[in-house]
Amino acid sequence: MAEAVATKARTLTYVAAINEAVRTVLKEQPNAFAAGEDIGGAGGVYGYFHGLQAEFGADRVYDTPISEKGIIGLGVGAGATGCRPILDLMFMDFMGECMDEIANQLAKMRYMFGGAANLPVTVLTMAGAGASLAAQHSQSLEAWVCHLPGVKICMPCTPYDAKGLIISAARDDNPVFVVLNKMSLAMKGEVPEETYAIPLSKAxxxxxxxxxxxxxxxxxxxxxxxxxxxxxxxxxxxxxxxxxxxxxxxxxxxxxxxxxxxxxxxxxxxxxxxxxxxxxxxxxxxxxxxxxxxxxxxxxxxxxxxxxxxxxxxxxxxxxxxxxxxxxxxxxx
Amino acid sequence: MAVTLTDSILKDLHLRMVRIRRFEETAGKMMESGKIPGALHLYVGEEAVASGVMAHLSNDDQITSTHRGHGHLIAKGGEFSPMMAELFGKATGYCKGKGGSMHISNMKLGMLGANGIVGGGPPIAMGAAFSNKFRKTKNVACCFFGDGASNEGSFHEAANMAGLYKLPVIFVCENNGYGEYTPQRNHQAIVDVADRAAGYGMPGVIVDGMDVVAVFEAAGEAIARARAGEGPTLLECKTYRFYDHVGVRGMGLTYRTDDELEEWKKKDPIDLFEGRLKEQGILSEAEIQAVHAAVAADIEKAIAFAESSPFPDPSAIEQDVYA
Incomplete structure (x- = not known):
């Protein structure tokens, strides 16, 4: 469903653009890996990891247990020691399961250590209402993240932005949340084939x-x-x-x-x-x-x-x- | 792994323990005199655990620590002066005065931080071990945590993932019988935290945490397994906190008896080990005293360094938030 197939006009869906961005990052960064629930064999519940484990191998794209504390903690420990993790937190609502790892570890480690630690960790997560997924799978909780010094957060609204912002996030040496919107997954838009980055600082x-x-x-x-x-x-x-x-x-x-x-x-x-x-x-x-x-x-x-x-x-x-x-x-x- | 206990290993274990004990006793006094702000959770009584484990590690092996973390950093090679400066809140501290006792760390030594959150360390150690495996190194990560932290969900998620991925991590439980102020019998239904290893497909080993040689040998086996790619171990070290959860009081606490403390003090890891070193003719009483005196002199220098160091400038507040 999510395979990044270019049409003549090189139009991609939002989900295919996400997929292409992660593929680009895994290609350009040998120390990058992706980890999250159902992302390996299944390609993720929304399909944006489709085909990546087959392409890069099970030692680059990991299925994790349903363990959000473990997933974010994995990113903190691996990110601080030379890896560049891309983590999938399936729904943003699940931050409640791992808020300590986000707020007290990931966001603060660099500061608490006097600047001695780098945490190049990208967290992809899905927000948004409109699919009748009710109170625990529909929230937009960006304010929780914005209130945490030490973390960056972006919210791509088009396929073009999704690719460019994910690539920027993964190249950044800080923890970056990329908040995706589940109602935009099928949205189509022009996405250049070449690699490009949208700066994490410019409206x-x-x-x-x-x-x-x-x-x-x-x-x-x-x-x-x-x-x-x-x-x-x-x-x-x-x-x-x-x-x-x-x-x-x-x-x-x-x-x-x-x-x-x-x-x-x-x-x-x-x-x-x-x-x-x-x-x-x-x-x-x-x-x-x-x-x-x-x-x-x-x-x-x-x-x-x-x-x-x-x-x-x-x-x-x-x-x-x-x-x-x-x-x-x-x-x- | 049968490591021969050479004289130099035994002397090294002794020195690590004495360095921790002397530093902690001094830090406690500095806190009481008001020179160290905030809360200090002191490691006195538990020195054998950090020393016995850390003797196997290089700077490329990582550890995660706890709120009671000075001992882990000292055993990992931490220097007194930047440590004391950090506790004083000075700009010359390991964390530039931004972390303090509960976040003291040194990335170059592979010390990924004391942690103010009980259960904060296990997922991070698991992640570091994942990184070691991913980067195809032979390094290991050791996660220090307490009986109290073994009730946190973070421990269980990290242990499960470590078992699943066969990661080179050793979960070193410092079971001192108390989760903060609550005795173990009132916070968990088991006596041996090592029992929990079975749930995560890893061996659970129990060792006398007051016996540095026993810890050294058990840790050696677990670390060798991890380096060989055979996965994690849960190593439970039975130990005791001579001081209170926070601060320096030992006697007269409401939640434990003085008799209990006295019984454990008979197993003081340093006293026991020094008796053994003398008995075996490895160190004489005079040589032992010389070790203590040299460590005490180093600590005096560290205090002078901390006292003469500047406090951080207020302009540093918003620095180091982002890379």
Whole structure:
């Protein structure tokens, strides 16, 4: 299902782009290996490791037990001693099983050791609601990771970004979380065959605009673009910025945009209350207060666990209509 | 592995233990006098374990340690001056004053850190052993942990994966009878942590952790197996903490009796071993005293170094977060 087959226009699915990125890393880095649940023989529950064990061997692509503490700990110990592990944490929700290894070991070892340890560990993990997987397999928990000094985190929203950001993550000498979105797996997009890296520090202006700024990440980038297209008829020409990487965050690009547009909305799929959008809103008001013509808006999920029923879930996950409604309410139009 | 116990090995084991004991006693005094901030978990009483295991390791073999980690670092070759400086919170410490007692480490010595989290070490040691195998070295990783940590899920996940992948790792359980302040009978239903090895397809070996030679021999076998690609071992060393969980008090604690402490002190690993060295004519009383005096002099130098070292500049706070 996930085999990276190039079409004429060299269009790949998101899942095939992930696969190609991991293949690229395993080829270019002899000390890289991949480890995770079901990734070897089965190719991963979402298929993005398809064929990699057959290609690289069972001593490069490892099936692990269902042991998330063990998987992250494996990465810490191996990463600190000369390997470059690519770990698969099947669902981001499973961070609860290994938060000590993430927060107290992986994130802090370098600092606690006075800079003496490098931890070149890449963690691929799957977030996102919309598939009726309910409360424990649908969350967007990027704020948990953003709050941990020592870890980087990016959230690719297209096949192109998935390949380029995974390659950057794996080349980085720090722990990097690559948060993928399960509702984007079948999404198609152009992906160059050659190897390329997208820097883990630079936002992407997905849609230029003149009088409004929407900052969105993960799958919400596409909803934000759809919202921007709808808002055009209302006289709102929205610039959509995808930070791509949340830590480090490209504050400069966002602030520069807001200084031009004077109004801003932050959109994320995660629960709105206490979400990372609050941090971005705060940074904007600290750095561009005098430029603002309206309070900074935020769109996010309600303050509840992700519900199971499609009838509830479709109202739970933010979409273009919710963004449009938020902008209209904010601007009184 | 039948390692012949030469005089030089025996003297080396003795020196490692004396270095740990003297350092820990001094560190305790420094903490009481307010020169060392924070919490100190001292290794006094357990010296035979670290010394007996570490005598087999090179700098390319890794260890993970515990919150009671000074002894492991000293036995692994740690120097007193940067260690004491670290405990003082000075910029010249092994971790530039950012780790302190609970995170003291030295990557060049293969010491992957003391760990403030009970059960933090086993997955990391398993990962280091995985790396040794992946990189096709003959190195091993030794994971020190306690009876308390053997109840953490992290230990079980790491042990299972070590058994599954046949990794060159030795899980060295320092069973001192207490998980923090709770006696073993109140925190687990078994007496021998080594029993848990069976669940992970590895041998479980029990050894007298107050007898440095017994530890040395048992560790030698386990390490030789690991180097030969035969997989992990759980080595349980029965030992005892002469001081409290934190700090230097030994007597008058509410959760254990003074009689129990006195009984264990009769098995003081250094006293016992020195008796044996004298009996066998390997070291005389005068030579033993000379070892203690030389170590004490080194510690005095380390204190002077720590005291005269600068504290880190506040600008260092946000350094070393990322590579």
């Amino acid at each position: 992407n202006i997905v849609r230029p605009g003149s009088n409004y700024t929407i900052v969105a990440w993960g799958r919400m980038v596409h909803e934000a673009v759809a919202a921007a297209n709808k808002l055009k008829d209302l006289g709102v020409d929205a610039e959509v910025i995808d930070p791509r990487t949340l830590q480090p965050f490209d504050t400069a690009t966002v602030v520069q945009s807001v200084k031009k547009t004077h109004r801003a909305m932050i959109v994320h799929e995660a629960v709105r209350f206490g979400g990372f959008g609050g941090e971005i809103a705060s940074q904007i008001q600290e750095l561009a207060f005098d430029y603002l013509d309206a309070p900074i808006g935020r769109v996010g999920a309600p303050f509840s666990p992700v519900p199971f029923s499609p009838a509830l879930e479709k109202h739970y996950v933010p979409n273009a209509d919710a963004i449009v409604a938020g902008v209209k309410a904010q601007l009184g139009i």
